[in-house]
Amino acid sequence: MLKGQDIAILIKLLLKNNTKEKIEFKSIAHELYISQSEVTKSIKRLETTKLITRYSDDSIELHKHELMEFFVHSVKYHFPAEINIATRGMPAVYSSPYFKKLIMSEESYVWPYINGDTKGLALTPIYKALPNALDRCPDENFYAIISALDLIRLGGKRENKIAKELLEQFIWNQ
Template identity: 35%
Template sequence: MFIKQQDIVVALKFTLGGDLLSYAELGRELGMSASEAHAAVRRLDEARLVEPESKIVRRDVLMKFLVHGVPYAFPARTKEVTRGMPTAWAAPTLADKFQISGQMSPVWPAPDGTVQGVAVKPLYPSVPGAAQRDSALYEMLSLVDAIRIGRARERQLAEKELSNRLKPHAA
């Protein structure tokens, strides 16, 4: 069985305490069905990204996968100009760390978006809604996008920020 994009979203939610939710609650918060959430947890278990019994995320393994696997398994490219929700280095998590002039911000296309920028396909279609409901998840997902689409400098800073958030004491 292969990892799917939504599994990464579930794993990140788990690092933020989502492992305490029922599958129905997890699905509701992430904009997916309870059966999709359950299947994602099963795949995470098979991929050894979570502990089999407790469903606690193996943070060091997840970090390695986010940095070395996600950009290749789930690549993203910037597309047309649209309105949306800022992601990657344009999201609040990294925005104050970069002075990028003459370049449009990467955004997840969203009808109620407040920023005009270049479209980036989110890991999973429900990501913008889930990010609006959970600011900590938004931070994590935007850092993953910086790894997926960023240049060396953006990727390096995103890796550092993600690593800090995924440290066991951050739980």
């Protein structure tokens, strides 16, 4: 069974793969605000799902067709959106920097975060430490992808189409 942090690690693997950056578990752990042992366990879970293959030289191959299918059709069922009362936090979904320009919404969503400066309906993030991770190591591409997944978890057909287009750009490295 996948955990939310596995999705974040999968996104980091995708981004590092796209830039041909060497994949180091220590670096991913630091960027995502989780332990290195959790990254290792996550990689094993991701291998079990056939979303990635890890080779003996520690290189990792992402299975992009399966990854796209998983993101577009499964994430919303494995990690359903949970909305709570308004709170302070980090902008999420329609309020995130990437989608704020593309989608007009009367609703404002945030991932609850004590250091956040935006108020909105609380959306439980895919994994608990997400706001801490983005605060520690800002990464606009990671933020855009995780927001696209939140859009799929929460949105309708139009929003899903926009999210899918963004995911295709990153997955196929266009």
